[in-house]
Amino acid sequence: MWTYIVRRLIQSVIVIIGVTLISFTALQMSGDPTYLYVSERASDEEIALARQKLGFDRPYYVQYLTFVANLAQGDFGESLSYRTPALDVVLERFPATIELTAVAMVIAIFGAIPLGVMAARRRGRPTDGTIMTLAIIGQSIPSFWLGIMLILFVGLGLGWLPISGHVPVLKPILEGHVLEGLRNIPAAVPYLIMPAFTIALFSLSRNARLVRSSMLEVLSQDFVRTARAKGLAERRVISDHALRNAWLPVVTMIGLEFGFLLSGVVVVETIFSWPGVGRLVFNAINQRDIPLVQTAVVIFSFVFVLLNLAVDLVYAWLDPRIRLR
Amino acid sequence: MKRLSTLVLAASLLAGTALAQAPDGSTLVIAQSTDANTFDPANISSRTTSNIAEHIFGTLYDVTGDGEIVPFLAESHEVSEDGKSVTFKLKEGLTCHDGEPLTAEDAAYSFNRAADPDLKFTGNTPGFIYSSIGFEEAVADDDLHVTLKLKNKSPILLGMIGEVFIHCKGSYEAMSPEEAAQTPIGSGPYKFVEWVRDDRVVLEKWDDYTLEPGSFDRLVWRVIPEASTRAAELMAGNVDVITNVAPDQIETINRSDKAEVVPVQGTRRIYIGFNQKDKFAETEGGKAIQNADVRRALQYAVDVPTICEGLLGTPCTRATGLVNPPRGNPDLEPYPYDPDKAEELLDAAGYPRGDDGVRFTLTLQSPNGRYLNDANVALAVGQFLSDIGVKTDVELLEFASVYIPLIRAHDAGPLFLLGSGGATWSALYDMADLSAVDAGTNYTEWKDEEFFAGWKKIEAAQTPEEEREVINEMLKIFYERGPWLLMYFQPDFYGISERLDWEPRRDEHINVTDAKLK
Numbered sequence: 001m002w003t004y005i006v007r008r009l010i011q012s013v014i015v016i017i018g019v020t021l022i023s024f025t026a027l028q029m030s031g032d033p034t035y036l037y038v039s040e041r042a043s044d045e046e047i048a049l050a051r052q053k054l055g056f057d058r059p060y061y062v063q064y065l066t067f068v069a070n071l072a073q074g075d076f077g078e079s080l081s082y083r084t085p086a087l088d089v090v091l092e093r094f095p096a097t098i099e100l101t102a103v104a105m106v107i108a109i110f111g112a113i114p115l116g117v118m119a120a121r122r123r124g125r126p127t128d129g130t131i132m133t134l135a136i137i138g139q140s141i142p143s144f145w146l147g148i149m150l151i152l153f154v155g156l157g158l159g160w161l162p163i164s165g166h167v168p169v170l171k172p173i174l175e176g177h178v179l180e181g182l183r184n185i186p187a188a189v190p191y192l193i194m195p196a197f198t199i200a201l202f203s204l205s206r207n208a209r210l211v212r213s214s215m216l217e218v219l220s221q222d223f224v225r226t227a228r229a230k231g232l233a234e235r236r237v238i239s240d241h242a243l244r245n246a247w248l249p250v251v252t253m254i255g256l257e258f259g260f261l262l263s264g265v266v267v268v269e270t271i272f273s274w275p276g277v278g279r280l281v282f283n284a285i286n287q288r289d290i291p292l293v294q295t296a297v298v299i300f301s302f303v304f305v306l307l308n309l310a311v312d313l314v315y316a317w318l319d320p321r322i323r324l325r
Numbered sequence: 326m327k328r329l330s331t332l333v334l335a336a337s338l339l340a341g342t343a344l345a346q347a348p349d350g351s352t353l354v355i356a357q358s359t360d361a362n363t364f365d366p367a368n369i370s371s372r373t374t375s376n377i378a379e380h381i382f383g384t385l386y387d388v389t390g391d392g393e394i395v396p397f398l399a400e401s402h403e404v405s406e407d408g409k410s411v412t413f414k415l416k417e418g419l420t421c422h423d424g425e426p427l428t429a430e431d432a433a434y435s436f437n438r439a440a441d442p443d444l445k446f447t448g449n450t451p452g453f454i455y456s457s458i459g460f461e462e463a464v465a466d467d468d469l470h471v472t473l474k475l476k477n478k479s480p481i482l483l484g485m486i487g488e489v490f491i492h493c494k495g496s497y498e499a500m501s502p503e504e505a506a507q508t509p510i511g512s513g514p515y516k517f518v519e520w521v522r523d524d525r526v527v528l529e530k531w532d533d534y535t536l537e538p539g540s541f542d543r544l545v546w547r548v549i550p551e552a553s554t555r556a557a558e559l560m561a562g563n564v565d566v567i568t569n570v571a572p573d574q575i576e577t578i579n580r581s582d583k584a585e586v587v588p589v590q591g592t593r594r595i596y597i598g599f600n601q602k603d604k605f606a607e608t609e610g611g612k613a614i615q616n617a618d619v620r621r622a623l624q625y626a627v628d629v630p631t632i633c634e635g636l637l638g639t640p641c642t643r644a645t646g647l648v649n650p651p652r653g654n655p656d657l658e659p660y661p662y663d664p665d666k667a668e669e670l671l672d673a674a675g676y677p678r679g680d681d682g683v684r685f686t687l688t689l690q691s692p693n694g695r696y697l698n699d700a701n702v703a704l705a706v707g708q709f710l711s712d713i714g715v716k717t718d719v720e721l722l723e724f725a726s727v728y729i730p731l732i733r734a735h736d737a738g739p740l741f742l743l744g745s746g747g748a749t750w751s752a753l754y755d756m757a758d759l760s761a762v763d764a765g766t767n768y769t770e771w772k773d774e775e776f777f778a779g780w781k782k783i784e785a786a787q788t789p790e791e792e793r794e795v796i797n798e799m800l801k802i803f804y805e806r807g808p809w810l811l812m813y814f815q816p817d818f819y820g821i822s823e824r825l826d827w828e829p830r831r832d833e834h835i836n837v838t839d840a841k842l843k
Binding site: 053288 | 561765
């Protein structure tokens with residue numbers, strides 16, 4: 001088991017370096033970023049001087065190798081637009097994104113299970129049809145449209161929820177102000193509902209369909225028939241026998257879910273003015289703030305790799321037939 | 326159902342209590358689309374950051390919304406005979422937000438720090454202002470007098486230094502670069518309280534400020550990137566001022582009774598450049614636009630007021646030159662839309678319609694998404710030109726990585742759409758785009774000898790009246806045979822809460838020290 005974990009972590013370093021190389025090359029291919037950091041009236045000399053100060057006068061491979069060498073020493077470089085260490089800029093916004101993504105994951109997973117189970121148990125009946133129709137609609141709605149509609153109708157029209165903004169919970173806790181973070185929870189929840197639901201709706205719908213089909217497959221298995229034949233209550237048949245077996249494909253999805261939800265936060269954080277990493281990366285790409293983009297990419301990749309590793313471990317625990325090598 | 330209602334009610338109450346940054350009698354909330362990036366005064370380069378910084382820092386002189394240049398931290402100034410030394414007398418009793426007295430030494434330090442090559446600052450002050458005024462160094466003569474030494478006489482000095490932020494030497498020498506970027510200690514009417522990245526910047530009125538204070542005790546600068554969210558927050562009463570209202574939201578906001586949209590004729594000059602670089606003369610169309618008569622004919626072909634009303638959501642007056650009103654040549658009238666006259670002039674210039682109805686072909690390049698509705702404006706201009714037989718193909722390009730390098734290399738065109746920042750306080754500032762034939766910002770490579778000779782005459786002018794006369798002559802030349810197809814000054818749309826008495830400025834500066842409740 002430990003050998004497996006260590007090997008996966010070593011692989012993750014290779015993955016992260018590959019990802020940084022691709023993103024670095026893509027940003028370089030998009031043109032000289034110097035123009036974004038000088039006045040529109042700057043002279044050619046001033047542009048050349050700014051290029052030198054920003055380090056873009058060096059060959060591409062030198063810039064990349066310098067970045068990797070510094071990264072190996074834990075130095076992510078300085079953000080070009082914020083003029084402060086890029087790691088600090090990213091880490092400062094990371095808790096807000098984690099809050100949003102975590103709540104969205106909870107909605108997407110724990111909302112999907114009862115819906116999927118209910119649809120499977122009532123297969124072919126109106127409940128099944130309604131849930132699956134809603135799931136298809138949920139998968140079809142683009143998040144930017146849903147977000148704006150929620151703002152207009154729930155936030156502005158009904159006035160039930162705040163339109164935009166954020167009250168921090170995780171950040172004060174991580175900074176050691178645990179009580180402050182916990183005290184903020186009631187105030188933070190209303191701000192979380194609309195953006196988290198907007199991100200989660202697609203995954204919630206997809207997962208509900210996945211749980212349904214997985215459950216349908218398991219419910220037709222012999223061991224379920226046996227469980228019923230020996231007189232177990234239907235609730236226990238579902239929860240103890242069927243659901244645990246139906247979990248496997250869902251757990252696999254969870255690992256990928258985080259990456260998917262992270263890609264969704266870029267749009268949703270922008271619509272709801274959520275001060276997270278998604279919006280930061282979006283702006284950093286527009287500004288060609290290469291150190292900042294690279295830092296976020298490394299951290300995202302690392303978290304993604306760790307989550308997938310965790311999923312593999314849970315997978316083995318759920319299904320003893322699977323052995324990690 | 327009852328439980329759901331209770332939950333919703335509880336959530337609403339919590340939302341209300343959590344919204345600590347909502348407007349009230351003493352708090353003004355402004356929403357901009359992007360966050361500040363640094364508050365180090367020597368590194369500030371974006372307008373959104375400058376808008377906030379202008380409330381934290383004072384400057385020696387300032388430009389008002391009407392384009393008047395007025396003393397701010399300075400009381401007066403004296404120019405040496407050769408114009409290369411300008412001495413400012415500071416007002417007495419000034420202090421910085423940490424209580425340190427603000428002296429001439431601090432003012433000199435503020436100027437010199439931004440110019441220090443070791444500190445590698447890339448903000449507007451070292452990156453553009455200093456080269457424009459020929460800054461060499463600043464010297465404190467005594468506690469109240471600071472002298473700026475320049476390479477040559479600068480007629481635009483006072484307006485330009487309206488963006489050089491003054492701060493105290495003691496506090497900034499003690500700060501790390503990170504602290505200087507994140508926790509500014511200023512000299513203006515409001516002091517810095519907190520900056521929650523990508524969320525808000527909070528300022529509080531500085532009690533020891535000896536100059537004209539602001540009306541509100543607290544300013545909250547929120548960051549709301551999405552235009553429809555900004556509009557919703559304004560209509561919900563959660564913000565007082567929003568910037569960059571999308572034209573399609575104007576009616577909705579005005580109908581809300583909570584706020585109104587105020588369109589302002591901005592200072593950014595949108596024009597279609599006629600690129601006269603030699604390489605473009607190889608094509609028939611490129612060669613044609615090197616002829617001043619052809620350029621003049623094309624001015625009559627485009628219906629600019631209709632473009633403004635139809636595509637920008639507001640009426641506008643067509644520009645008569647490259648200088649913002651009211652500092653342009655008052656004798657010039659905007660070109661009318663007169664396609665018949667355009668055709669007549671093109672015939673006379675030797676470019677009749679061919680058998681296929683086409684006189685010559687041009688390519689119009691334009692950014693897509695950089696300026697208000699730029700792509701559609703370019704398409705409309707292309708159609709207007711095609712209508713008089715100048716077949717125009719429109720190419721839409723990504724701004725930052727494709728279009729700007731083309732513009733900088735003078736390779737955009739032969740027609741290109743561009744917006745160039747201007748000012749309300751000086752005709753010369755606006756004309757500086759064409760300060761010399763070989764100026765980097767002469768993107769059209771226009772070489773009119775008579776126009777460029779005007780700069781020598783301006784230098785030799787002895788009085789402001791003489792200078793004005795030369796400027797008017799130059800603007801007339803520009804109007805008659807200049808390298809721009811004259812368009813409009815880009816409108817800006819501000820959403821303003823009904824409770825607020827405040828007028829937005831034309832120059833994209835948001836200064837709310839004069840804002841008050843109705």
